[in-house]
Amino acid sequence: MNTTDAKRILETALICSPHPLAMRDMRTLFEDALNADSIRLLLRDLQHEYVHRGVELVSLATGWRLQSRPGMREFLDRLHPEKPPRYSRSTLETLAIIAYKQPVTRGDIETIRGVTVNSLTVKQLEDRGWIEVIGYRDTVGRPGLFATTRQFLDDFGLQSLDQLPLLEMPGQMLESLPELAAHSSSVSAQRTGNDAVSMDIHVVVPPDMERNLLT
Numbered sequence: 001m002n003t004t005d006a007k008r009i010l011e012t013a014l015i016c017s018p019h020p021l022a023m024r025d026m027r028t029l030f031e032d033a034l035n036a037d038s039i040r041l042l043l044r045d046l047q048h049e050y051v052h053r054g055v056e057l058v059s060l061a062t063g064w065r066l067q068s069r070p071g072m073r074e075f076l077d078r079l080h081p082e083k084p085p086r087y088s089r090s091t092l093e094t095l096a097i098i099a100y101k102q103p104v105t106r107g108d109i110e111t112i113r114g115v116t117v118n119s120l121t122v123k124q125l126e127d128r129g130w131i132e133v134i135g136y137r138d139t140v141g142r143p144g145l146f147a148t149t150r151q152f153l154d155d156f157g158l159q160s161l162d163q164l165p166l167l168e169m170p171g172q173m174l175e176s177l178p179e180l181a182a183h184s185s186s187v188s189a190q191r192t193g194n195d196a197v198s199m200d201i202h203v204v205v206p207p208d209m210e211r212n213l214l215t
Contacts, residue, residue, distance in 0.1 A: 006034065007042050011066075014046075020063030020154055061153035061160065091121050098131050099152070099164060103145035105137055122146075130155070 125131045129151040133144040
């Protein structure tokens with residue numbers, strides 16, 4: 001099989017896949033006739049070919065995905081004018097704490113935020129597939145330890161947690177997430193009030209919370 005045909009097959013699979021395409025799935029496309037290194041070269045070629053296009057090919061935690069570029073959102077939103085889901089400030093702050101301090105218990109989150117964490121907040125993040133319990137702390141009551149999921153990484157355009165914005169400027173932490181996730185079909189946001197955010201995730205972190213996140 002020549003390179004042109006291989007890239008055409010790979011591109012078609014990426015376009016048609018409803019989720020990021022893992023390397024094992026891409027190897028299955030070619031019945032293991034191409035190894036992982038050869039497929040990565042094809043992916044790099046495709047990335048280069050898309051440089052001046054409205055879509056881009058990105059590597060995420062669970063695989064590779066074709067997605068629209070951030071600059072296209074303004075136009076795509078005209079086709080889908082419905083408003084995105086709204087998340088409260090407390091929900092987004094809770095998500096940020098889990099992302100940066102994981103694994104954490106509900107008590108840890110409450111210590112950092114200085115207020116009680118509502119059970120509905122945790123459930124909303126679990127239902128969205130962004131957090132999960134990965135274990136239990138060996139202490140009284142064995143509280144659950146929360147961490148972010150691979151779905152969180154995919155939705156926010158990340159390959160790993162190492163790509164989260166550094167906390168040298170905590171106020172930029174949550175503001176950076178919409179840029180990372182601008183391509184996601186489920187993550188897009190604008191502020192709608194003091195306590196609600198239409199999901200592009202733009203939240204100003206209070207000074208007290210900044211200090212706790214940095215420690």
